[in-house]
Amino acid sequence: MYIRVTIAQLNSHLGNFDENLKKIYKAVDIAEKNKADFVIFPELFLTGYPPEDLILRTSFLKKNIKYLEKVISYSKNKNVVILLGYIDVEEDAYNSVSIIHHGKFLGKYRKQLLPNYSVFDEHRYFKPGKETVIIEYNSIKVGLNICEDIWSPIGPLHYQVLNGAQLILNASASPYYYGKRTLRKQYLSTKSYDYHCPIVYCNLIGGQDEVVFDGGSIVTTSKGDILYECKPFDEEIITIDIPIEENLRTNLQDPRRRYIELEKKDVKIIKISNIQPKRKKLKLSKITYNLNKENEIFKAITLGLKDYIKKNGFKKVVIGLSGGMDSSLVAAIATEAFGKENVVGILMPSMYSSEHSIKDAIALAENLGIKYHTLKITDIYYSFMSELKDIFKDHPEDITEENIQARIRGTLLMALSNKFGYIVLATGNKSEIATGYSTLYGDMVGGFSPIKDVYKTEVYKIAKWYNEYKGKEIIPHNVFIKPPSAELRPDQKDQDTLPPYEILDEILKLYIEKELSVEEISEKYDLNTVKYVAKLVDKNEYKRRQGVIGVKVTERSFGKDRRMPITNQYKEW
Known part of the structure; x- marks a missing residue:
């Protein structure tokens, strides 16, 4: 029966x-x-x-x-x-x-x-x-x-x-x-x-x-x-x-x-009561699917991105290509989701962009077979600074000048979106978004953020898996080995202001996903480091509230999963 x-x-x-x-x-x-x-x-x-x-x-x-x-x-x-x-x-x-x-x-x-x-x-x-x-x-x-x-x-x-x-x-x-x-x-x-x-x-x-x-x-x-x-x-x-x-x-x-x-x-x-016609019992082989972590997350993000674009009526996506790992992985995901003919990469070098980053971005675009353009932002940046020089006089350069570069890039991407009907893909990862290592109205602009819920260390692992999956080097080798940098000032490195990602990501997982206290996390990690990370997470809630939505792939993502008040005085640091 x-x-x-x-x-x-x-x-x-x-x-x-x-x-x-x-x-x-x-x-x-x-x-x-x-x-x-x-x-x-x-x-x-x-x-x-x-x-x-x-x-x-x-x-x-x-x-x-x-x-x-x-x-x-x-x-x-x-x-x-x-x-x-x-x-x-x-x-x-x-x-x-x-x-x-x-x-x-x-x-x-x-x-x-x-x-x-x-x-x-x-x-x-x-x-x-x-x-x-x-x-x-x-x-x-x-x-x-x-x-x-x-x-x-x-x-x-x-x-x-x-x-x-x-x-x-x-x-x-x-x-x-x-x-x-x-x-x-x-x-x-x-x-x-x-x-x-x-x-x-x-x-x-x-x-x-x-x-x-x-x-x-x-x-x-x-x-x-x-x-x-x-x-x-x-x-x-x-x-x-x-x-x-x-x-x-x-x-x-x-x-x-x-x-x-x-x-x-x-x-x-x-x-x-239902009388079925005569039928032979079906022969069906037992099937189960076991995907490794990187493959599974890649498939989830690709499906989430594809459906968001398709169901909302967009045809093409545009991505700012920096030559870094995040934009490289987002470009690869987008190409898998929509085909190379529907992905456009934009290189926006400044006076601080390294030659190898420009070469890595071009190599990535050519390996993926996507169309790309170069829009230099140096002259635009100096035009901004010329207008601001009287107001900024007697004030040393700081993060303000760095953020202006990011916002110029965001403006250019949005201009292409408006003119050609592209949707801009933001390239921030969960580690950056958690700590506020991203610029409002700059690198946070876009219509969708594919790797928003992927920690930086996982980004590297997925990228490595992707090259192995394709059987060749799509994301250039140099992208894997150079220190992560926003390249907004000379010789800038992410680790100038953030703990090493291997430590940062583990602290973030405990603080965000497990809701452990600073005291509990400091049993495993340095107390001052934990306090610093918790402070960054708490202070940047206002940024995340204005951020682009992205695919949920962790147990507790930013957005509907985690509804923290922006205005509150409860602090553990």
Whole structure:
């Protein structure tokens, strides 16, 4: 005995109902052709996720229902049961999955556990559901739930299984950060083993502003083994047969569940009688994907960048090429995402730019095959200083003159953006953004910041992996070995004002992502260094609030993940 499920791991476009509908129809047709019992889509696939304050617009909610009705109509001559994420609207809004079959809306499941941490803010928009739903499909009991519902120790999954569910179908939109894919697989395997119940976990893929959904949908067996894993960071529609009789066999051999007390809980049974034509059991090889860290993060950033540009209607990107590591990696990512013909590099040397940096930038552009231009900023800079000389007299040169150079470069990039419709890619990394080692209205300008959540040490590792992946030197060797420098004054080095990146990044991870105190971090690192880094992080919150969004790849990124007040007097340094 088995249930045949089609997993539609697809990339939804928020608010683009027509495009999402085409994908829904295609997946339904594939499921029908494969004689599937169910086709399941990711969480809120019809609308796109997360809709945020669009949910507060009744016109958006009505359109969502209108397009749900189109799917219901399309299902008239289909034998497959369609499980589609949408927003249910009655006296309030509910994050829901519809149950559609033979042109009829048979019911829905409303998400009960609404996450309100990290990038999530679902309590702002949705009312939690109360009913636990089980679909009784030809006498087989199937539990249906949504994303967070499966992560709680006691929740809908618990009650569904203890009320006889033999299979769990979960529609998810689980955002990516490095380590999440491993955590997800371990957790779902454990849940399947503990409850002796296979789980189909259908996850969204694609970029939505700073969030990336990695897909990696999983099917587990009642023994906790991974039966199948979908491609990470890619669309896939796969049909798989899931054995059901293993539940009973496992329960008989391992009767722990008999002693679990079942609390009273509303359980709604939706009965579906469906006669499937004769079908041969599918032969599907077990597949799992294990990517190394650099490959995984590179794929996440590439997907996030590609979707941000594509879904917002831009055609080309422009990048300031300094000959440094950050701009080199961003150019490589952009070229992989859009093709060399859609990436433009701009060299903007000043009187302080080294000859080797200019050569490295040109070599990178030629290795990538992208078009590049050189715009010298020296004369522009001296023109600025000429205008400012009377006001600046009797004041020595300082960081002001350095920032003017960065702002000239930002102005030139934005001029090209305005004139040709390019979107500027900022090239700052997380270490710089954390410590304020970046210039407002200068190197921080842009429409998107791909490596915003990547620490400097990780930038080097990903760049090294990229050259190995390409099988040749794309990012020039000299970029790896020269000391990092903004080149805004003679012989300037990043380490003139910052601790070595190997130390800085570890302190930042503990302070930003783990929220450890200065005192706790100083047990491992020099106290004065830790205080200095913490001071830089705290003082530059005002800069980050004005910064460009970028792809989230760590557990705690700047932005929605970390909402620190700018105006506050709490200090640890």
